[in-house]
Amino acid sequence: MKNIQVLPFRIVYKTKFSATGYFEKMKVRYALRGDQDKLKDEVDKYAACVDLGITLLVICLSAYLGWRRVFADVESAFLLPNLNREVWARMTKAMKSFYSDLILKAGFSIEDDLAIQVVKAVYGLAEAAKLWRDKCDETLLKEGFSRCPLDDCLYVNSGLKAMIAVHVDDMNIIGPTEAVVQEVLQKLEKHFKITTKSESLLGMAINEVNLGTVVSQPFYSRKLLQKHDPQDLLKPKHVPMNGNYKIDLDKKDEKALEVLGALSHLSRYGRWDLLFAVNYLGSAPNFEACDVILRYLKYTLDSGFIFKKFIGEVPVLVAFSDAEFNRDNLGRSVGGHRLRLTTQGIYDMPEDKKY
Numbered sequence: 001m002k003n004i005q006v007l008p009f010r011i012v013y014k015t016k017f018s019a020t021g022y023f024e025k026m027k028v029r030y031a032l033r034g035d036q037d038k039l040k041d042e043v044d045k046y047a048a049c050v051d052l053g054i055t056l057l058v059i060c061l062s063a064y065l066g067w068r069r070v071f072a073d074v075e076s077a078f079l080l081p082n083l084n085r086e087v088w089a090r091m092t093k094a095m096k097s098f099y100s101d102l103i104l105k106a107g108f109s110i111e112d113d114l115a116i117q118v119v120k121a122v123y124g125l126a127e128a129a130k131l132w133r134d135k136c137d138e139t140l141l142k143e144g145f146s147r148c149p150l151d152d153c154l155y156v157n158s159g160l161k162a163m164i165a166v167h168v169d170d171m172n173i174i175g176p177t178e179a180v181v182q183e184v185l186q187k188l189e190k191h192f193k194i195t196t197k198s199e200s201l202l203g204m205a206i207n208e209v210n211l212g213t214v215v216s217q218p219f220y221s222r223k224l225l226q227k228h229d230p231q232d233l234l235k236p237k238h239v240p241m242n243g244n245y246k247i248d249l250d251k252k253d254e255k256a257l258e259v260l261g262a263l264s265h266l267s268r269y270g271r272w273d274l275l276f277a278v279n280y281l282g283s284a285p286n287f288e289a290c291d292v293i294l295r296y297l298k299y300t301l302d303s304g305f306i307f308k309k310f311i312g313e314v315p316v317l318v319a320f321s322d323a324e325f326n327r328d329n330l331g332r333s334v335g336g337h338r339l340r341l342t343t344q345g346i347y348d349m350p351e352d353k354k355y
Contacts, residue, residue, distance in 0.1 A: 004086075004088055005036075005037070005038055005088070006088045006089065006090050006115045007032045007033050007034070007036055007037060007087065007088065007089050007090070008032075008033050008036070008089070008090050009030050009031070009032060009033070009089055009090065009092050009095075010030075010031050010032070010033055010124070011028060011029075011030060011031075011092075012028070012029055012030075012031050012123070013026070013027070013028050014026070014027045014028075015027075017219060018199065018200050018205075018219070019199070019200035019201075019203055019204055019205035019206075019216075019217065019218070019219055019220075020199070020200070020205050020218055020219055021218065021219035021222065029076075029123055030092075030122065030123070031122065031123040031124035032087075032089055032118070032122050032123070032124035032125055033124060034124040034125045034126050034128075035124075037087075037125065037126060039085070040125075040126040041126075043085070043126050043127040043130075044127060044130055045126045045127045045129065045130050046130060047129035047130045047132070047133040047168075048133065048152055048153055049153060049166075049167050049168060050151055050153035050154055050165045050166055050167050050172075051151050051153075052268060052269070053339060054150060054151045054153075054154050054165055055165050055167065055172055055201070055202070056215070057339070058154070058163055058165045058172050058174055059172065059201075059206065059213060059215065059307060060213075060307040061163075061174065062174040062213070063212045063213035063307035063308065063309060064212075064307060064308065064309065064310055065176070065310060066309060066310060067174045067175055067176050068174065068175055068176070068177060068178045068180070068181045069172070069173065069174045069181075069198065070173050070181055070185070070196050070197075070198055071170065071171070071172055071173070071196065071197050071198060071200070071201045071206075072170070072171040072173055072185065072188065072194050072195070072196050073169060073170055073171075073194070073195045073196075073197070074136075074169040074171070074188075074192045074193070074194060075192070075193040075194070075195060076193070077132050077136075077168070077169035077192070078120075078121050078122065078123050078128045078129070078131075078132050078169075079120045079121065079122065079123075080120070080121075080132065080135055080192065081120070081121045081131035081132055081134065081135040082119060082120060082121070082131075083118060083119055083120060083121055083125075083127075083131070084131075086117065087117070087118040087125065088115045088116070088117055088118065089115060089116055089118050089122075090113070090114070090115050091114040091115060091116055095116075096110050096114060097110070129168065132168075132169070133168075136166060136169075137152075139188075139191045139192075140155045140164065140166075143187040143188075143190075143191075144157050144159065144160075144187075145157045145164065146158075148163075151165075153165065153166045153167070154166075157184070160175060160180050160183060160184065161175065161176050161180065162174065162175040162180050162181070162183075162184050163175075164184070167202060170201060170202065171188075172201060173185070202269065203217060203219075203220055203269060204216070204217055204269050204270045205217065205218060205219070205270075205304070207304075209306070211306055211308055211309065212306050212307050212308040212309045213306065213307045214304045214305070214306050214307075215270040215304050215305050215306075215307070216270050216271075216302065216303065216304025216305075217266055217269055217270045217271060217304075218301060218302050220265075220266060220269075221266065221271075221297055221301055222301065224262050224263070224266065224294075224297070225294060225297060225298055225301075227262075228259055228294060229294060229298075234291070234294055234295050234298055235295060235298075236295055236296075236298045236299035237292060237295035237296045237298075237299055238296065238299055239292075239296060240273065240274055240276075240277040240292065240293045240296040240297075241276070241277040241280070241289065241292060241293070241296075242289075242292060245289060253285050253286050253287045254285070255287050256281070256285035256286055256287040256289075256290045257285050259287070259290040259294070260278065260281060260282065260285050260290055263278045263290065263293055263294075263297075264278050264279075264282070266297075267279075270304060270305065271297075271303075271304075271305075272305060273300070273303075273305075274293060274296075274297070277289075277292075277293050278293065281293075317339065317340075318339070318340045319337060319339050319340075320337060320339075320340070321335070321337045322335065322337075323335035
């Protein structure tokens with residue numbers, strides 16, 4: 001095996017919490033050092049994920065129409081597809097101890113430097129996500145689903161009137177009745193080992209109330225505040241931005257970039273009341289202005305947005321788009337768009353563009 005590259009393994013530990021901060025489980029897995037793979041740039045590794053707006057649209061539809069919803073997670077998803085190339089990995093001490101009988105029977109010693117051939121898309125390989133995406137797509141098409149023109153990762157079964165939005169190994173499944181949702185799960189369980197939940201998806205807490213479905217991010221918000229306000233000195237504020245604040249392009253605070261990046265993630269995943277302030281500061285990060293947003297976040301820690309139930313209106317999807325030219329006297333245009341289902345906001349994503 002002199003001319004064959006042998007990749008090392010790495011053990012990865014992770015503690016998993018729910019979107020509301022409760023401990024769920026501890027995970028451990030073997031991962032290959034795919035960063036050392038000499039062929040990593042030669043393999044096809046692009047794996048699409050469902051757009052966030054589509055995910056929120058599916059949640060909104062289930063709330064509005066009163067459909068049943070469940071979030072499904074495919075266990076050890078990357079280990080399901082087969083590799084389509086030859087990959088070798090160095091056995092760890094734990095592996096050699098576990099397979100000691102087979103090693104000795106084959107005439108080797110436990111002390112030898114041994115390697116095994118990898119036949120599955122082990123975590124860490126460059127093409128692992130792509131291979132899982134292809135297998136998931138093949139399975140769903142085989143079970144009677146078709147790709148939606150809106151997004152290749154949104155699948156529709158016209159016969160069952162069911163929809164599945166796929167984000168890596170997380171699936172957002174909706175259907176008109178509990179029986180339909182269970183039938184979809186049975187189709188999936190023929191191919192994958194599935195665990196289900198209904199309270200969280202992609203870090204967002206999803207809760208049912210009398211008026212509809214509430215989307216929030218309390219655990220992420222608390223972690224953000226604990227990191228940037230460890231001594232709990234910030235005073236709560238009821239607005240995310242001072243009304244007279246104007247950006248100064250000549251004064252950019254590098255310390256604010258990390259805070260702004262975390263706030264940007266939060267504003268996209270459930271806290272759309274932060275979107276304007278976060279995106280406005282994006283062109284000229286300022287720590288004092290970020291501090292105001294953090295104070296507002298402290299004031300609204302457990303707040304979220306609600307997708308309301310059907311109230312007699314025919315659902316109509318409406319898109320808005322707007323732009324402003326030369327806001328900062330540098331010839332730049334700022335644009336954004338917004339989607340609404342009847343009277344409910346689904347997704348806001350302002351975009352700063354330079355022309």
